[in-house]
Amino acid sequence: MLAAELLVAQNVGFYLIAAIMVVGALRVVTSNNVVHAALWLVVVLAGAAAQYVLLAAEFVAITQVMVYIGAVMVLFLFGTMLTRARIGAETDLNNKNWMLGIPVAVLMLATMVIALNDGFGNEQLPLNAAPVDTKTISDQIFGAYLLPFWALSFVLLAAVIGAIVLARKD
Amino acid sequence: MLLNQFLILGAVLFCIGVYGVIARRNAVLVLMSIELILNSVNINLLAFSLRNGSADGHTFALYVIAVAAAEVGVGLAMVLLMYRNRRSIALDELAEMKG
Numbered sequence: 001m002l003a004a005e006l007l008v009a010q011n012v013g014f015y016l017i018a019a020i021m022v023v024g025a026l027r028v029v030t031s032n033n034v035v036h037a038a039l040w041l042v043v044v045l046a047g048a049a050a051q052y053v054l055l056a057a058e059f060v061a062i063t064q065v066m067v068y069i070g071a072v073m074v075l076f077l078f079g080t081m082l083t084r085a086r087i088g089a090e091t092d093l094n095n096k097n098w099m100l101g102i103p104v105a106v107l108m109l110a111t112m113v114i115a116l117n118d119g120f121g122n123e124q125l126p127l128n129a130a131p132v133d134t135k136t137i138s139d140q141i142f143g144a145y146l147l148p149f150w151a152l153s154f155v156l157l158a159a160v161i162g163a164i165v166l167a168r169k170d
Numbered sequence: 171m172l173l174n175q176f177l178i179l180g181a182v183l184f185c186i187g188v189y190g191v192i193a194r195r196n197a198v199l200v201l202m203s204i205e206l207i208l209n210s211v212n213i214n215l216l217a218f219s220l221r222n223g224s225a226d227g228h229t230f231a232l233y234v235i236a237v238a239a240a241e242v243g244v245g246l247a248m249v250l251l252m253y254r255n256r257r258s259i260a261l262d263e264l265a266e267m268k269g
Contacts, residue, residue: 007171014171018179025183025206029190034198041202044183048209052231055176055216060231064212067235072205072242079198079246083253093196095262101192109185116177123173125220132225140229152236159240166247169254 007127014054021047032090038076045069056131176217183210197249197259201242208238 024043031037045068052061141149183206190203212231219227253259 010171014175018175021179022182022186025186028202028206029186029193029199034196037199037202041205044206045209048213051176051179051213052216054171055213055220057216057219057228057231060212060216060228060235063232063235067239068205068209072239075242075246076198076202079201079249082250083198083259090196092260093199094193095195098193098195101189104192105185105189108188109181112181112185113178116174116181120174120177123221125171125173125176125217126223129220129223132219132228136225137228137232140225141232145226145229145233148233152233155237156240159244163243163247166244166251 010054014051017047017050017054021051032093034080034084034090034093035077038073038080041076042069042073045073056129058131059134059137173217173221176213180210180213180217183207183213195260195262197252197261198246200261201245201249204241204245205238208234 021044024040024047027040028037028044031040045064049061049064049069052058052064187203187206187210190206191200194200194203212234215227215231215234217227219225219231249259252264256263
């Protein structure tokens with residue numbers, strides 16, 4: 001492999017961000033404090049946005065920051081605030097048989113890693129790929145994928161009405 | 171960069187999310203684990219989009235983000251309703267939801 005194809009800076013960045021993301025995700029599922037879990041989820045989502053930039057997807061990365069970190073996390077913190085009497089560590093956040101999740105996750109991960117190594121082994125991503133610009137994405141949304149876009153707008157409408165109906169007091 | 175490193179990162183995040191869905195009892199934490207799963211799907215979509223040199227994966231990653239936002243909205247409304255009726259959001263106490 002040529003030295004120019006190694007992309008040292010990108011690889012170092014990838015593994016650094018990936019390590020932070022995995023630690024953050026593990027803290028999300030093991031933390032004893034709901035607010036801390038939500039804040040670790042912010043770390044994971046920001047790391048995912050950074051990986052999207054590495055994958056030449058700037059528009060999706062910006063959307064990730066605005067929608068997830070801006071809106072969804074505020075929703076989670078509001079949900080935590082409205083459903084819990086006190087802010088602090090709790091002891092009963094896990095199921096009684098939570099140990100069952102460990103073998104399931106490990107087996108699934110082993111299966112996927114073996115299958116991915118088998119299928120994509122040492123395949124390189126294309127070098128010097130131009131970033132996908134927003135014009136191309138909008139041409140696709142309002143061209144080839146217009147029908148899913150309509151379906152999605154109905155999903156959002158139904159979600160808004162459903163959330164109002166569910167959360168209304170009467 | 172290898173394609174596989176992004177796919178394996180997605181697989182690791184997916185499995186951590188599945189563990190969270192199985193192990194957690196608090197409904198808000200289960201919703202957070204579902205967010206982890208949806209994010210790993212997005213990483214895979216964008217990695218294959220770069221590999222194939224097309225923008226289809228970007229379009230569907232945006233659709234997945236929109237569906238995730240709708241899901242969190244409805245899910246948290248359900249959690250609020252559950253809390254208002256039962257003063258608890260523990261999922262294993264919802265025995266009357268069994269068929």
